[in-house]
Amino acid sequence: MELLEYLQYGFIQRALICGSFIALLCSTLGVILVLRRFSLIGDGLAHVTFGSVALGLFFRVYPLYVSIPLVMLCSLGILKLTQRARLYGDAAIGVVSSFGIAGGVLLASVAGGFNVDLFSYLFGNILAIGQVEMYISVALSIVVLAVILLFFNDIFSMTFDEEFARVSGIGTERLNTTLVLLTAVTVVLSMNVVGIMLISALLILPAVTALQLAKGFKDAMLISACAALASVVGGVFISLAMNLPTGATIVMTNFLLFLTAFAFRVARQRSHAAKS
Amino acid sequence: MPVKIIEVDHLHFSYNSIPVLEDVSFCVEAGSFVGLVGPNGSGKTTLVKLILGLATCGRGVIRLFGQDISDFRLWAKVGYLPQSLSALNPYFPSTVREIVALGLLSGKRFPRIIARSDKRVIDGVLDLLGITSIGDTRVGELSGGQQQRVLIARAMVNEPALLILDEPTAALDPEARESFFSILKNLQEIRNTSIILVTHDIGSIGKYADHLLWIDRKLLFYGGFDEFCQSDRMTRLFGADSQHIICHRH
Numbered sequence: 001m002e003l004l005e006y007l008q009y010g011f012i013q014r015a016l017i018c019g020s021f022i023a024l025l026c027s028t029l030g031v032i033l034v035l036r037r038f039s040l041i042g043d044g045l046a047h048v049t050f051g052s053v054a055l056g057l058f059f060r061v062y063p064l065y066v067s068i069p070l071v072m073l074c075s076l077g078i079l080k081l082t083q084r085a086r087l088y089g090d091a092a093i094g095v096v097s098s099f100g101i102a103g104g105v106l107l108a109s110v111a112g113g114f115n116v117d118l119f120s121y122l123f124g125n126i127l128a129i130g131q132v133e134m135y136i137s138v139a140l141s142i143v144v145l146a147v148i149l150l151f152f153n154d155i156f157s158m159t160f161d162e163e164f165a166r167v168s169g170i171g172t173e174r175l176n177t178t179l180v181l182l183t184a185v186t187v188v189l190s191m192n193v194v195g196i197m198l199i200s201a202l203l204i205l206p207a208v209t210a211l212q213l214a215k216g217f218k219d220a221m222l223i224s225a226c227a228a229l230a231s232v233v234g235g236v237f238i239s240l241a242m243n244l245p246t247g248a249t250i251v252m253t254n255f256l257l258f259l260t261a262f263a264f265r266v267a268r269q270r271s272h273a274a275k276s
Numbered sequence: 277m278p279v280k281i282i283e284v285d286h287l288h289f290s291y292n293s294i295p296v297l298e299d300v301s302f303c304v305e306a307g308s309f310v311g312l313v314g315p316n317g318s319g320k321t322t323l324v325k326l327i328l329g330l331a332t333c334g335r336g337v338i339r340l341f342g343q344d345i346s347d348f349r350l351w352a353k354v355g356y357l358p359q360s361l362s363a364l365n366p367y368f369p370s371t372v373r374e375i376v377a378l379g380l381l382s383g384k385r386f387p388r389i390i391a392r393s394d395k396r397v398i399d400g401v402l403d404l405l406g407i408t409s410i411g412d413t414r415v416g417e418l419s420g421g422q423q424q425r426v427l428i429a430r431a432m433v434n435e436p437a438l439l440i441l442d443e444p445t446a447a448l449d450p451e452a453r454e455s456f457f458s459i460l461k462n463l464q465e466i467r468n469t470s471i472i473l474v475t476h477d478i479g480s481i482g483k484y485a486d487h488l489l490w491i492d493r494k495l496l497f498y499g500g501f502d503e504f505c506q507s508d509r510m511t512r513l514f515g516a517d518s519q520h521i522i523c524h525r526h
Contacts, residue, residue, distance in 0.1 A: 035368060153388045157378045160368060163358050164430070167328050168382040169351035211369060215414050220369040 003237050012236070014134045015126045015246070019232040021141035022193050023202070025186045027228035028148050030207035031220050032179065035159050037089070039207070041078060041180065042200035044093035045187040048074040048100030050196050052188075053121045054107040063121065064136065067188045074100065075184035079177060124195025124247040126236065137189050144182045151175065156217050193232070194247035205254035206231070212261035227257050278305040280342070281438050281470045282327060287336035289322060295493065296322050300336070302489060302498045306437070307468040309460070311485035313478055318492040320474045321359055324442055327472075328356060340438075352383035355436035357427055359443045359474070364423060366416040372426050373398055373411045379433035401433045404459060420447035428456065435467065442474045453477075457484045482522045490514075 006012045033039045052070040056063035074096050081092035108118055129137075148155065158165040158172050166172050183203075190199045206228035207220075214220035235250030242249075282304040289297040297319045304310055314320050325331040327338055329345045338345040341353060376398050381388045402408045405425045410418060415426060424447040431439060439460075445453045461484055463469040472489075475481055481488070488504050490497040496513060497504060504510055505523035 035365065150387045153378070153381055153390065156370075156374075157381055160370060160375065160378065161358065161364075163330055164356060164378070166330060167351060167354060167356040168378070169349060170381065211367060214369040215412075216371045216374050217369055218374075 003241060006237070006240055011127050011129070012240075014129045014131065015236055016233060018129050018134045018137045019126055019193050019236060019250070020229055021138050022186070022189050023206070023228035023232040024225050025141050025144050026190055026202040027206040027210075027224040028145065028221050029179075029183055029186055030203040030205075030228075031210060031217075031224050032155055032159055033183065033203060034207040034211065039204045040090060040093050040200065041075070041183055042187055042203035044078065044097035044100075045071050045075055045184055046191075046196045046199040047097040047104075049188055049191055049199070050118075050122065051100035051103035051107070053191070053196070054104040054111075054118055057117055058107045058111050064133065064188065067191070068185060071188050072181050072184040075180040076177065079180045121191060122196050123245065124192055124198070126193045126246045126250075129192050133192060137192070140185055140189060144185055147178065147182060151178070155179070160217075194250055198247055198251045201251040201254060202228070205251070205258050209254070209258040209261045212258070212265040227254065227261075231257060280304070281306050281308075281340070282472075283337070283339040283342075284323075284327070285337040285339075287323075287326065287338065288334045289319075289326060289331070290334055291322075297326070297491070298494050300491065300495045302495060304470060304472065304487075306470055307464060308487050309464050309471045309485045310473070310487040310489050311478075311481035312472055312474045312489045312491070313476070313481065314491045314496075320491060321442055323491065324440055324472070324474060328354070328440065352434055353437040354382070355379070355431035355434060355439040357431040357439075357441040357444050364415070368416055370415050371412050372402070372407060372415060372418075372429075375415055375426055376401060376429045376433050379430035383434050397433060401429045404432075405429050406455070421449060421452055424448055425452070425456075432463070436469065438470045438472070439463070440472045440474075443476070444473065445475065445477060445480075453480070460484065478518065478522050488522070 007016075030039070030042075033041060048071050049067050052067040053063040055070065056066035059066070078089075078092045078096050081087050081095060082089050085092070087095070104118070154165070154170045154175055157168060157170055158175055162172055186203070187199050190202050194202050206224040209227045210220045210222075210224035214223050231250050231253040235253040236246055238244065238253065239246040239249035280303050284303065285301050287297055287300040288295070300323065312320050312323070322331065326333050327340065327345070329348060333345075340348045341350055343350070377390045377394065380390060380394055380397065399408070399411075402411050405428060407422065407425050407429065410422060415423060418426065424444065428441070428444055431441065445456060448456060457480065460471055460473070464471055471485075473481070473485065482501055485501070487500055488497060489495070497507075497510060501523065505519065511519050
């Protein structure tokens with residue numbers, strides 16, 4: 001079958017639309033998180049998502065409805081632990097992350113019977129996204145992207161130098177809270193695209209790819225967004241053509257883009273050094 | 277009557293129950309150039325952070341432009357250069373122009389957008405500090421001295437009425453330092469900018485600042501240079517050598 005013929009199928013269209021929006025979300029937020037050295041929050045919140053999915057399945061509630069509020073709450077928990085409990089960010093993420101995964105395993109063990117469902121969330125299936133899930137994902141993505149766009153310069157200033165941002169009258173505490181809440185929503189939405197196990201890859205890889213090439217902050221956001229979009233669209237088609245798991249293929253495409261960007265930067269540096 | 281820009285009244289601050297500042301009181305008038313000096317760990321940076329509301333004072337009152345620091349919102353009037361240049365992430369993707377533009381945000385309302393018309397203002401400050409040629413360079417690729425000038429440009433671009441600079445000359449070579457001090461002196465004289473400059477460079481400060489604020493947990497001296505240089509109490513406190521180093525260029 002020709003690759004373009006796949007586009008006539010509704011499930012492929014939904015996968016591409018939903019995946020593209022989530023790619024944009026992850027890539028823009030990812031740049032901010034990586035530069036603030038907070039990128040592992042994606043991993044931590046993904047583990048909490050595992051617990052919350054288990055909770056949803058346990059009570060027979062649609063997991064997305066349980067995951068969004070619960071993961072948002074835990075993201076605030078990470079922030080408060082960092083600010084109040086004298087913990088570094090990575091330790092706070094570790095505390096909340098282990099709580100999430102242990103909770104999920106305990107619930108799965110107590111309930112039994114939904115292990116198969118739970119594992120499908122662990123590895124995700126972008127091709128199985130339903131219409132309702134797509135509408136929720138697109139709507140929430142638009143909200144998150146709008147917030148990032150409206151506060152773009154505030155976020156840039158705070159990411160570069162939080163102290164200076166405060167003296168510029170930017171409410172950094174409120175902005176930090178907003179950012180972790182947006183990250184929580186993004187992580188839950190990404191669950192369907194690459195699965196809980198690989199969410200942090202979608203946040204980190206496009207961002208670090210962009211950091212190899214970008215000169216300015218806006219460039220970094222744009223390159224990161226392009227890399228993420230290319231990996232989702234490319235990953236979906238490659239997985240269809242080669243009959244591979246889509247989530248893992250998206251992540252591997254991302255990784256290859258990172259390697260290419262890294263090689264390009266090294267080559268450019270060597271060429272500059274040779275010229276001078 | 278001179279306008280009071282900063283009023284600090286009976287300020288106390290402790291960190292983990294260890295007193296850092298004790299009963300500090302002073303006031304800075306509009307157009308003053310104050311050199312804030314003291315040994316390492318004397319509380320200079322803490323005092324600056326308290327004045328800017330970056331830390332909350334234990335006891336005492338701080339007023340900026342007549343407003344209590346907890347209610348202060350007129351950030352466009354304040355320019356700030358933090359001390360921690362070493363904390364600057366060398367891999368951060370940002371050009372010199374992008375970083376300098378951040379200094380304009382305090383004067384903007386939500387959503388704080390850098391307009392095309394701001395380019396002229398940014399170009400002006402880059403020119404003033406002699407860094408126009410590196411305007412489109414990534415900040416992480418610059419030398420320490422150039423990065424310092426970029427951050428100084430960010431603090432100055434909004435033409436603030438009060439400029440607080442924490443160790444601004446630490447990474448500058450002697451020539452750049454002299455040129456930087458002349459720019460500050462011009463700002464003070466032409467725009468009546470009030471300047472607080474935290475420094476270890478007690479040899480140079482006397483040449484430019486008109487007031488000296490010496491702290492070592494407590495306020496040891498605050499006043500004009502003539503007063504400092506003629507004070508026997510200061511000679512007894514700091515020793516004739518230190519007093520001479522500060523006073524010989526004034």
